[in-house]
Amino acid sequence: MRNFFVISLLAIMLLQIFSKVVVVVDYQANKEFIMEFLCINRDKPELECEGKCQLTKKLKEQHETDKQTDERGQKQEVQVNLYCQNLFSLPASIHPAIVSYSTVYSCNYSSDVHQSIYHPPQFIV
Template identity: 35%
Template sequence: MRNALLYLLLFATLLPTVSQWGTIAYYQVNKAYIARVLCENRNKPQLHCDGQCYLAKRLKAQQDRQDKETTQRVQNIAPIQLFCESGLQFTFGAPAKVGQQPVYRYVLAHYSAPSSSLLRPPGLLV
């Protein structure tokens, strides 16, 4: 069961890169049919196209479709807020004497350091 799941995930991961190879394999298997029926230059045998124009169009369309899907995925990703200043408070004190600059102080929210057991160098076992 685990092997089947592993192969399924591996196949799903490699599918976008395999799809171009699938198109090329389809072209190689059906080369005679493509050259005879689907090729744009089938009436011009001196060009020796043999359906390569059809293959190029299919690969270009596939690449454009993948680019469009990637662009849509990137545009739909929600932005991530990296910094939060909700614990920062400013207090403004009055100047001690006339003519002096006012005193500005800020107070940070309570900070608790992570557990010291997490931040130990490797090799030191206590």
Template identity: 35%
Template sequence: MLKRIVVYLLLLSLTFQCLGNLGVLTWFGLNRDLIARVLCENRNKPEMHCNGQCVLMKKLKKLQDDRHDKKEARINKIEVLVILPAFSGLLSLIPNILSPVFTPYSGLYNYLYIPQFLLPPKLS
């Protein structure tokens, strides 16, 4: 029973996350006349034919920025804790783990770095 509740809550949260833009577009479609008359920045300039689309673009941009900020906040909070053991027997294993590994395939390719090809052409 508890698993079903968790599954339904996760599905509901994923659905709402995906439908954020659809909610803004629905709000704009239902209130288009009010937005054009009251909220539009260009309501005094009828030759621009904005009809409230400036408000729609601002709302969509704000929604996108909020999602981007939340994603950055999650990414920036990742921390790694490294604990080195104090036992002398385990410390002797660490250099063996970090030592370079040579495979039989290490000499089967050549790499030639030529930085001149990566420069833009010179204008004379």
């Protein structure tokens, strides 16, 4: 049941996408009937219309239908302005404190400890 539903939705979407192709295929399949009964110029064989007037008419109708669908389907643009107030004020410059660690080894280790966690990397020269 699920596969049938998926296949039918896919077929409907493809028919909508290729609607102009469907109109042309329908014209080619029913060309004799269109030439004999629906053609406006069926009494004037010298024009060699062969039902192309009906094809043009159907394609114009399809184009108008597509245009109306596109106009209805367009989304309206909504602009939302967001304002964020700074709730926490941090000092503009944070000076690192130098901490030295003494060990039994011959060289001492020192590192810079920053007071703030949220800051961009800084290189101290």
